[in-house]
Amino acid sequence: MNGNKAITKRDEDFAKWYTDIVRAAKLADYTSVKGCIAIEPNGYAIWEKIQSIMDKKFKELGHVNVQMPMLIPEYLFNQEKELIEGFAPELVWVTEVGNKKLDERFAIRSTSETVFCDYYKKHISSYKDLPKLYNQWCNVFRYEKETRPFLRSREFLWQEGHTVHATEEEAITETKQMIDVYQWFNHEILAIPSITGKKTEKEKFAGAEFTLTNEDLMYNGICLQDGTSHYFGQKFSKAYDVKFINKDNKYDYAYYTTWGKTTRAIAAIIMVHADDYGLVLPPRIAPKQVVIIPIGNDNMVNDLCSEFNKKLNDDNVAAYIDNSEKTPGFKFAEAEVNGIPIRIEIGARDLANGVVTVVRRDTREKKSIKKEELTTDYIEELLQTIQKDMYNRALEHQKKLTFEAHSMADIEHILNTQPGFIRAMWCGDEDCENKIKEIKGCKSRCILENEKPIDDKCVCCGKPAKHHVVWGIQY
Secondary structure: OOOOOOOOOOOOOHHHHHHHHHHHOOOEEEOOOOOOEEEOHHHHHHHHHHHHHHHHHHHHOOOEEOOOOOEEEHHHHOOOHHHHHHHHHHOOEEEEEOOEEEEEEEEEOOOOHHHHHHHHHHHOOEHHHOOEEEEEEEEEEOOOOOOEOOOEOOEEEEEEEEEEEOOHHHHHHHHHHHHHHHHHHHHHHOOOOOEEEEOOOOOOOOOOOEEEEEEEEOOOOOEEEEEEEEEEEOHHHHHHOOEEEOOOOOEEEOEEEEEEEEOHHHHHHHHHHOEOOEOOOOOOOOOOOEEEEEEOOOHHHHHHHHHHHHHHHHOOOOEEEOOOOOOHHHHHHHHHHOOOOEEEEEEHHHHHOOEEEEEEOOOOOEEEEEHHHOOHHHHHHHHHHHHHHHHHHHHHHHHHOEEEOOOHHHHHHHHHHOOOEEEEEEOOOHHHHHHHHOOOOOEEEEEEOOOOOOOOEOOOOOOEOOEEEEEEOEO
C-alpha cells in the first residue's frame, strides 16, 4: 500500500507520480506565470548543492565565474544565422519600454554564445590572452510549448561554460573534458549511470561542429539529455570577429566551446531514484543527510539527540534534529517524503533497553542497534553504502532496459513493449534517422565510440553500418 495518499503509484501513472513527488516533497510549485515554476526551499537546496559541487570542480580545472547580460540585441543574434534559426521558435523578444517602442528588439537570454563572443572580441588580442575559461550561473528563458516542473520549464536555472582557445586541439580537449565532468557528477554524486557519446548532425546544437551528450535513462525507460558539451571550432569566432595574433605573429580566429547543465538534473534524480513514498536522495547530493527524531520529551533523549547531532555536524555530516511539535508519525512520514537518506529515532523506552532505531530511506529498512554502536563512523559508512547501493540499483535497472535491435521491426517491438536504451547500427544517412523517428518519435540519443558493432548493416536500410548508436524516446 502506498504510504502517502498524495502520491500516485509510479507504475500506474508515471507522469502524475512525478508531479505528485515534486509537490509532496515541496520541491516546486506552479505559479501564475504560465510555464514557469517557483522553486521552493527543498528544491533550491538541492540546486545549491549541485552548484557548490560542480562550481568547485570547475574551479579546480581553472574556470572562473562571470555574469553577462540577459538581454541580447537582435543584431548580435543575426550574426550567426544557424543559432537564431535553431532558437527562433522559443525566443521571447522585448519590444517596448513603458509605452515607447524600442528602435531594436532585444531577445531574452535563451543561451549566451552571442554576448560571450561580443565580449571576447573586445578582450582578446594575443595568444597570451588565451585561454579564457569562463562560466556563468544564471537563468534563461525559452518559450517551450509543453512544460513540466524541472523537466522542461520556460524559465530555468543552469550553468553555461564559454571558453576560447588558441588551438583546435586545446578546444577539443576542453569539450571532451567537460562532458567527462558531467558524467563524473552523475555517477559519483547523483548515483545515475549515464552514457556519453556524440550527437548526430541532425541532433547536435545549432551552430556547433559537434556536440557531446550525457544521456540518462529514467525508471520508465524514457531518455533524458542531462548535460551537453559543444565544440564550435572557429565558426562563432569568424561570425563575431573574435581573432588574435598567434605565436607565428599572424591573425587567427579563436577556437570556441560551450557546455551546460541545468535544473533538469533534479528531474533526473526524481525519475531515477524516487519511489511511491516520496523523494529518495543520494547522500552526496542531499542537503540534509540525517534527521534525528526524538520521541517524547525526555531529558536523556534530548541530551543524546543534541550530543550526536553536534558530533555528526562536526564531522561534516549534514544532520538536524526535528524538534517540531508534530507527532512522531508525521515526522517519520515527512522525512520519508523529503528523501532524507538516514532517519534516527530515539525514544525513552528504547533507551531504557540500550537501543536506538536507524532507518535507511532508499530501502526503508529499519534497524535497531545498540546505543554504543551509534557513532559518526557508523553513520558515515552507512551513507557510503546507501550511495553505492543506489548507483548499483540504477545501473541494474538501466541494463534491464537496454536492448539490441537488428531491424525496424525490433525497434517497433521494443518501443511497444517497454521503452529503454536501444542499441542499433546506423549507416549515417539522415533519411534513415528520420524513418526511425516515425516509430513513436524515437530519436538518436548518441553515437557510441570505441564500442563493438552489434551488426554490420544499418538497422533501417540494410546498407553497410558506420555507427553504433543508442536510440530512444526522449523527454
